[in-house]
Amino acid sequence: MDDTVRSEAGIPLEVSYGPEDLPASESIPPPGTFPFTRGNFPDGYRGRLWTFRQYSGFGTPEESNARYRYLLEQGGTGLSVALDLPTQCGYDSDHPDVEEEVGRVGVALDTLADVEILFDQIPLDAISTSFTINGTAAIILAFYVAAAEKRGVDRAKLRGTIQNDILKEYVSRGTWIWPPRPSLRLIADTIEFCAEEVPRFNAISVAGAHFRDAGANAVQEMAFTLMDGITYCDEVVARGRMTIDEFAPQVSFFFYTHGDFFEEIAKYRAGRRRWARIVRERYGAKDDRSCMFRVGCVAGGASLYAPQAHNNIVRVAYEALASVLGGVQSMFTAAWDEPFALPSEDSATLALRTQQVLASETGVSRVADPLGGSYYVEALTDEVEARVIEVMGDLEQRGGMVKAVEDGHLHRLIADEAFRVQQTVSSGERPIVGVNRFQTDEPTPEMEGYELDEAGRARQLERLVEVKSSRSAGDVAATLDALGKAAAQDDVNLMPLLVDCAQAYCTLGEMVDVLRGEWGEFVQPTVF
Amino acid sequence: MPVRVLVAKPGLDGHDRGAKLVARTLRDAGFEVVYLGIRQRPETIAAVAVQEDVRIVGLSILSGAHVGLTEKTAKALRDAGAGDVLLVVGGTIPKRDVARLEAAGAAAVYPTGTPLETLVESLQTLSAQIAAPS
Numbered sequence: 024m025d026d027t028v029r030s031e032a033g034i035p036l037e038v039s040y041g042p043e044d045l046p047a048s049e050s051i052p053p054p055g056t057f058p059f060t061r062g063n064f065p066d067g068y069r070g071r072l073w074t075f076r077q078y079s080g081f082g083t084p085e086e087s088n089a090r091y092r093y094l095l096e097q098g099g100t101g102l103s104v105a106l107d108l109p110t111q112c113g114y115d116s117d118h119p120d121v122e123e124e125v126g127r128v129g130v131a132l133d134t135l136a137d138v139e140i141l142f143d144q145i146p147l148d149a150i151s152t153s154f155t156i157n158g159t160a161a162i163i164l165a166f167y168v169a170a171a172e173k174r175g176v177d178r179a180k181l182r183g184t185i186q187n188d189i190l191k192e193y194v195s196r197g198t199w200i201w202p203p204r205p206s207l208r209l210i211a212d213t214i215e216f217c218a219e220e221v222p223r224f225n226a227i228s229v230a231g232a233h234f235r236d237a238g239a240n241a242v243q244e245m246a247f248t249l250m251d252g253i254t255y256c257d258e259v260v261a262r263g264r265m266t267i268d269e270f271a272p273q274v275s276f277f278f279y280t281h282g283d284f285f286e287e288i289a290k291y292r293a294g295r296r297r298w299a300r301i302v303r304e305r306y307g308a309k310d311d312r313s314c315m316f317r318v319g320c321v322a323g324g325a326s327l328y329a330p331q332a333h334n335n336i337v338r339v340a341y342e343a344l345a346s347v348l349g350g351v352q353s354m355f356t357a358a359w360d361e362p363f364a365l366p367s368e369d370s371a372t373l374a375l376r377t378q379q380v381l382a383s384e385t386g387v388s389r390v391a392d393p394l395g396g397s398y399y400v401e402a403l404t405d406e407v408e409a410r411v412i413e414v415m416g417d418l419e420q421r422g423g424m425v426k427a428v429e430d431g432h433l434h435r436l437i438a439d440e441a442f443r444v445q446q447t448v449s450s451g452e453r454p455i456v457g458v459n460r461f462q463t464d465e466p467t468p469e470m471e472g473y474e475l476d477e478a479g480r481a482r483q484l485e486r487l488v489e490v491k492s493s494r495s496a497g498d499v500a501a502t503l504d505a506l507g508k509a510a511a512q513d514d515v516n517l518m519p520l521l522v523d524c525a526q527a528y529c530t531l532g533e534m535v536d537v538l539r540g541e542w543g544e545f546v547q548p549t550v551f
Numbered sequence: 552m553p554v555r556v557l558v559a560k561p562g563l564d565g566h567d568r569g570a571k572l573v574a575r576t577l578r579d580a581g582f583e584v585v586y587l588g589i590r591q592r593p594e595t596i597a598a599v600a601v602q603e604d605v606r607i608v609g610l611s612i613l614s615g616a617h618v619g620l621t622e623k624t625a626k627a628l629r630d631a632g633a634g635d636v637l638l639v640v641g642g643t644i645p646k647r648d649v650a651r652l653e654a655a656g657a658a659a660v661y662p663t664g665t666p667l668e669t670l671v672e673s674l675q676t677l678s679a680q681i682a683a684p685s
Binding site (some may be wrong): 040108111114120121122123124127128148185187190196197198236237238325329330362363438441442446449467547549550 | 558563564566567568570571572574575584586587588589590592609614615617619620642643645646647662663664666667
């Protein structure tokens with residue numbers, strides 16, 4: 024029997040590590056120095072603490088607006104908008120196929136009118152807003168720019184992020200609309216548009232988090248994500264209109280932090296170093312800021328369990344600590360009741376307090392990269408990076424990410440790992456308190472389920488009817504027509520046209536349909 | 552003869568980790584699995600169920616929209632002349648909705664946390680009932 028002790032991703036571990044395990048010193052220069060293994064900034068979190076960014080949003084724009092204002096009053100420093108599935112997949116709230124899903128897992132945004140309500144009384148030039156939106160990211164960005172300008176806020180002052188990472192949707196999250204080629208074009212359009220006109224806004228947050236939640240391990244999560252990042256940067260660079268230094272500072276990343284404490288820390292350090300080298304070596308970046316790996320994360324997700332659910336408070340706290348020791352720039356701490364309910368106000372507040380205690384009371388933010396130079400952490404960082412390089416090399420050799428998405432290879436890798444993990448949990452090889460260790464008779468909390476607010480949905484539909492009857496039909500037809508014509512050509516940036524559509528109160532579904540007419544739809548390989 | 556099972560996710564929810572684990576576990580347990588994937592319309596699920604001549608249709612729904620989607624899929628199966636196909640549902644399903652799902656036409660409901668062995672045994676029992684109607 025193999026008695027090697029391994030990390031969650033399968034990395035064999037020694038009993039202890041020593042000076043001989045440290046990498047060459049050029050790999051671990053001081054914090055704030057290329058390749059940024061030890062963090063992006065010389066002063067760590069002293070200069071700027073990480074952002075506490077709690078994901079929330081549900082029901083109608085009015086309800087979500089009230090929750091956002093509450094979170095900001097409680098000391099939240101950024102917003103993170105959850106959108107309902109119809110909005111994410113490109114359907115208006117009145118589409119016959121989506122009636123069960125309107126306002127269910129996030130807020131429904133059909134037109135500019137909804138976005139105006141969503142951000143009512145929230146200072147758009149002072150807070151940053153992150154949107155978990157992919158298939159329709161360009162349209163949501165157009166709504167946001169249009170809403171801000173209608174209130175007199177210059178688009179150049181807007182701060183925030185759209186996720187805008189379609190490749191992982193094809194594999195693990197599922198909110199695709201169009202096939203990869205035109206989708207990559209639209210993403211490149213948003214990157215160029217942000218670089219030129221919304222310079223403080225991240226045009227993309229390349230997300231490994233969803234690979235992770237679908238079953239990938241920490242090494243795969245980082246490798247797949249960096250490959251996606253390369254695919255997007257290749258797309259923009261290949262157009263020849265912009266150099267890497269003009270847009271790379273607006274590319275950010277997003278991951279899950281799960282339970283293997285040191286492996287997670289090593290993952291962030293290894294990812295930072297790898298991305299820095301890729302940006303310099305592959306694209307010839309001259310500005311070190313282009314090489315910085317800006318990272319947001321979630322503590323929670325698939326690492327939380329329903330049995331003995333209060334244990335999740337402890338899990339999230341450890342994961343949050345690992346994230347900060349790994350040097351993330353923003354964090355969402357999940358609520359303990361997430362595995363079986365939409366978080367209550369109490370559990371959502373406790374999740375925020377978890378970060379506040381970590382930042383205010385533990386002293387963890389006083390010194391930059393406190394684990395730098397640890398024999399174990401540095402050796403593990405090296406090993407994670409080596410394995411990430413190997414996985415990336417395999418993917419590149421097979422023809423890159425678009426191919427791996429289209430032929431189902433990536434789906435298979437993730438399903439295999441998810442199955443392996445499930446077997447180790449079932450067998451008890453991977454110990455989980457309350458699940459396969461220290462079980463009690465304590466009843467597993469009841470799944471609460473969120474009763475859809477029928478009145479809210481009715482209000483949403485009413486507003487859509489109202490908007491449609493009060494807008495100028497001529498403007499709608501003209502802006503949609505211009506969008507369709509531009510979509511048929513390859514060399515026109517679609518973003519300004521989408522902003523025109525938003526200002527004319529075209530619906531999200533109308534814009535999506537025009538583009539679907541030109542581009543068709545993605546068909547997912549069904550691998551299990 | 553192995554029993555044919557169709558596994559699909561109706562609606563827009565893309566979380567397919569559970570559906571894929573179930574598909575693979577059923578295959579390993581001797582079922583013949585047709586995996587249809589995510590974002591399937593109820594009418595498509597019914598059409599494939601007929602075309603592939605499956606005896607069981609398993610839906611996985613994590614978005615909370617399980618009651619409406621189960622009702623629609625049950626109706627689509629009846630409309631396609633496949634009302635005798637067993638419909639089972641898994642996902643993030645609160646206890647209070649189990650009866651509603653059964654009323655909507657579900658032969659069995661497997662909320663999150665159901666051990667895979669339990670699910671396999673349940674489907675084997677249901678299959679035996681189909682094979683030997685009393």
